Amino acid sequence: MVFSGCLTSLPQISEFIAKSGERADMGSKAIYQVQLAVDEACTNIIEHGYGGENKGDIDCSVIIGQKDMTIILRDKGKPFKMDKVPQPKLNVPLEELQPRGVGVFLMQQMMDEIKYERTTDAENVLTMIKRKP
Amino acid sequence: MEVITSQYKRCDLIKTSGRVDSSTAPQLEEAFNSIIDAGRHKIVFDMTDVNFMSSKAWWVLIDAQKKCKRYNRGEVTLVKVQENIRESLDLVGMGSYFQMFDDVTAAVGSF
Numbered sequence: 001m002v003f004s005g006c007l008t009s010l011p012q013i014s015e016f017i018a019k020s021g022e023r024a025d026m027g028s029k030a031i032y033q034v035q036l037a038v039d040e041a042c043t044n045i046i047e048h049g050y051g052g053e054n055k056g057d058i059d060c061s062v063i064i065g066q067k068d069m070t071i072i073l074r075d076k077g078k079p080f081k082m083d084k085v086p087q088p089k090l091n092v093p094l095e096e097l098q099p100r101g102v103g104v105f106l107m108q109q110m111m112d113e114i115k116y117e118r119t120t121d122a123e124n125v126l127t128m129i130k131r132k133p
Numbered sequence: 134m135e136v137i138t139s140q141y142k143r144c145d146l147i148k149t150s151g152r153v154d155s156s157t158a159p160q161l162e163e164a165f166n167s168i169i170d171a172g173r174h175k176i177v178f179d180m181t182d183v184n185f186m187s188s189k190a191w192w193v194l195i196d197a198q199k200k201c202k203r204y205n206r207g208e209v210t211l212v213k214v215q216e217n218i219r220e221s222l223d224l225v226g227m228g229s230y231f232q233m234f235d236d237v238t239a240a241v242g243s244f
Contacts (some may be wrong), residue, residue: 008156032217039155040188043154097199097227097230099195106221
């Protein structure tokens with residue numbers, strides 16, 4: 001499914017993930033976790049990869065396996081330097097809490113595996129795997 | 134997304150429903166800021182009908198909590214946080230920054 005790279009696409013993408021998750025028989029808890037990870041990833045693509053709304057599309061595909069569900073997000077924005085995103089400082093006093101890195105940290109916590117690849121034709125491919133509980 | 138605010142004697146109540154994500158979080162932020170800017174810092178956020186919260190949405194709550202707790206002038210408390218949402222919040226350790234209640238009456242009464 002191809003979605004336009006704008007924030008108002010997020011509920012549609014989430015709905016697509018929910019329906020796929022139901023078909024994969026993932027259970028509501030795992031579906032929520034995948035929805036959250038995909039929402040964070042797509043927000044990153046729109047805000048950081050494309051640098052704003054309506055600059056390009058997000059191609060979202062789902063592969064349903066026997067034991068897991070794989071989500072592949074493709075976009076043509078700037079490369080996603082996942083390893084350069086700082087680990088957020090959590091469990092600190094409220095005043096010291098900063099938002100940077102929380103989205104990527106959430107993605108890592110919600111999914112079992114995350115792989116990123118920049119293809120030779122300048123496409124970002126983010127592959128996220130969630131195993132059935 | 135509709136955000137409803139109501140003013141009580143001792144605190145304010147914010148209620149919304151559905152998804153709070155990057156596209157709708159600014160509306161929630163506006164609701165919190167309008168109360169805080171009016172000098173009121175005791176706020177109950179009723180999440181009974183909220184079924185999705187992205188990190189952007191949590192950040193609105195964290196920011197509001199920082200402003201409200203400053204000088205011990207108030208606090209943001211949460212009502213009926215759905216289990217999936219609460220688990221994701223606890224995973225990133227943000228659950229500890231909020232008092233949570235099972236119903237609005239208890240939350241309003243705590244102020």
